[in-house]
Amino acid sequence: MIVAEHLTKRYGDKTAVDDVSFTVAPGRVTGFLGPNGAGKSTTMRMIVGLDRPSAGHVTVGGQDYRRLRSPLTEVGVLLDAKAVHTGRSARSHLRAMAATHGIGRARVDEVIELTGIGSVAGKRAGAFSLGMGQRLGIAAALLGDPHTLILDEPVNGLDPEGVRWVRQFVRHLAAEGRTVLLSSHLMSEMSQTADHVIVLGRGKVLADAPLSELVRTWTATALVVRSPRLSELVDAVSAPGVEATALEPGAARITGATPAAVGDLAASLGIPLHELSPISGSLEDAYLALTGEAVEYRTKEIA
């Protein structure tokens, strides 16, 4: 369980994290979603005591991280794949990390095997690819078999096999009752991994809801209707709140009406339907709707 209350981080006159409160519950995967510069990493660094909040506080398992007497067995942290000395081998890095808690070589070998870096464990970490670095970082996070996992962009740079592995792995850990917080700016990844999503934008919490609810609330469900007598049907369904837009000859997109209502109406008027398909929004639509105003670095629309 991670509880953040009014967490704020200011750098000079710039506020990176602005009065953020949330709870990350055990037993599910919570996703931290937001554009670059939204404050995801800063918030995670504050959770593990690397950055001191300008205001507010955050606890892990009811305790300030800095007061934990056995941090590695309580919390596994992957902040970025570069938190490793480039001159040291992966195995030496893990052994040094494990040694702080008296964790033996057997467990080090286990996490090396688990994350699939056995063949490169003797190499200097500086020579690692981004994906291998991520695996090493995840291996370090798992050393203490922690109750809570905090993973910043864990799939960044991983190959598809690695991405799927991370997804299954964090879902498994959550199913065991552990607390999992992972950040990503990859919507597709988040929609397949997270149960609950906290959306950050410009340092503020824009949404904090179960994934399905988030998508439902922030996207409009639409219908694609295809009919040889389309204009008659569109006239018939027109009502306040119902909107129809032409897609192509004979096809239209209708929002604000249920498939049942449109189908029944068509049947009662004897209008043949060639297609009546509901289109539900994606997390990406919800995300863009939410963060539209809160993007730090906006790209120019391609004309």
Place this chain on the structure above:
Amino acid sequence: MTATATPTAAHRSRVSTTHRLTFLHLLRSEVIKIVSLRSTWWSLGITAAISVGMSLLVTAVARDLDGGYPAISAIVVPTQFTMLVAGILGAIVVTGEYSTGMIRSTLTAEPRRGAVLVAKSIVVAAVVAVTTVVVYAASILLTAPLVAQGIDWTTPEASTVTLAWGVAAMAAFTLIGVGFGFLIRSSAGAIAATVGVLFVLPIVFTMFAFAGESWRWIVDAAQYLPSNAAATLTSTGVDDRLPSVVALCGWVAGPLVLGWIALRSRDA
């Protein structure tokens, strides 16, 4: 199931709840860290080469001085040069963690930052101290055939005491580097500060010798610079070592305390 095992394998052998963060564990971790870096071995190797080489050279030269030069001095005099390597090693042990991001792993494993500073200081100082002992032993053995009158082991003042101060001084130089490392964080900056204090300041102070009587106090103060204090400590026939010991301790404490304050208050 080759590259990545099944999720359940994560808990094949559950990490026992007896695994705890202790200071002894932290020391062990720092030992693993320091011996697993090539830069450590380079630094220690250079220290050994300079020290043994210079001892041989000084001994060879001193042979022509009709025994006016004590054999023990030839052993400890290279410390005036190897101190730089010791200070730089102390600095890069810390700044290497900042430049690579390793410090974030270190501080999440041990969030009590003071303990990290103390453990690192103890380990790197101990590594340099042990190396210095080994190097002195090698120098003594290698120079023995060259000297007419060997080290007088019956007089501790001219043998073991001098060597012990040499070892202590090397540890002190290392800690000055560690302190600047935590304070400045960048390798270039920390090395510059360390070399400045150990090597450049004594030269600057000496310049005031030409500045007239009113600047005399600066020249006098130079004896309390770390390298000069160490030179006094490793000389034979010094009556009162206390001022030099206090000065050297102060030079160690200053950067370390400032480094500790920076480590405590700044974000990692």
